Amino acid sequence: MTSEQLFSYFPQLSDTQKEQFERLPQLYELWNNQINVISRKDIDQLFERHVLHSLGIAKVMPFLPGEKVLDVGTGGGFPGIPLAIMFPETDFFLVDSIGKKIKVVQEVASALGLENLRAAHSRAEQVNEKFNFVVSRAVTRLKEFHPWIKNKYTKQSKNTLPNGLLYLKGGDLSEEIAESGLKVKQYYLKDFFKEEFFDTKQVIYVKG
Numbered sequence: 001m002t003s004e005q006l007f008s009y010f011p012q013l014s015d016t017q018k019e020q021f022e023r024l025p026q027l028y029e030l031w032n033n034q035i036n037v038i039s040r041k042d043i044d045q046l047f048e049r050h051v052l053h054s055l056g057i058a059k060v061m062p063f064l065p066g067e068k069v070l071d072v073g074t075g076g077g078f079p080g081i082p083l084a085i086m087f088p089e090t091d092f093f094l095v096d097s098i099g100k101k102i103k104v105v106q107e108v109a110s111a112l113g114l115e116n117l118r119a120a121h122s123r124a125e126q127v128n129e130k131f132n133f134v135v136s137r138a139v140t141r142l143k144e145f146h147p148w149i150k151n152k153y154t155k156q157s158k159n160t161l162p163n164g165l166l167y168l169k170g171g172d173l174s175e176e177i178a179e180s181g182l183k184v185k186q187y188y189l190k191d192f193f194k195e196e197f198f199d200t201k202q203v204i205y206v207k208g
């Protein structure tokens, strides 16, 4: 996927945002050589598999200026970094339990001049702040994940959905949703993006 194909899904992007997205492959190339945060074959598909996938959350939830978002288990910065580029007036806090991954996030964010992003080496359970939304991808099953973050929401909701979790998931989720005992709303990314990669990908919303 080229940057132009990526941008075609988001016609409102400013020149600054486009430039930030365009710098990502080079920055990850550089950092991935030192600290492996993305598999080698995925680096070639960074725009589709990491950037656009992360931005699936943007299609479901237009974060507002001043809202606070926590990315749990961000790894090299997904979905947090693409979302922080997309919503420059929303505050993002990215955490991961592996410190060297957070180093990559901090380096990439600082190279891009992302002032709305903080990152910390921390387990989700140890974060002592409240947020409007929690986002995540590929960390663990909902049943295990949900207890970590269920008390981390601010009371007042301002957005199109009440404060809650937006979790990127793929495949058949019926068993995982049933075992969690949670009431979820499923958004299918194939409704937004035409690439085959998104055929089974979803954003799962759980009210906070």
Ligand SMILES: C[S@@+](CC[C@H](N)C(=O)[O-])C[C@H]1O[C@@H](n2cnc3c(N)ncnc32)[C@H](O)[C@@H]1O
Pocket: 072, 073, 074, 075, 076, 077, 078, 079, 095, 096, 097, 098, 101, 122, 123, 124, 125, 136, 137, 138, 139, 148
């Ligand atoms: C498979 S990686 C996914 C990384 C990133 N979200 C992505 O999609 O590219 C899962 C990450 O979750 C982190 N992780 C697992 N349990 C965690 C916890 N309790 N708190 C914070 N991070 C956690 C791991 O260190 C790892 O970096």
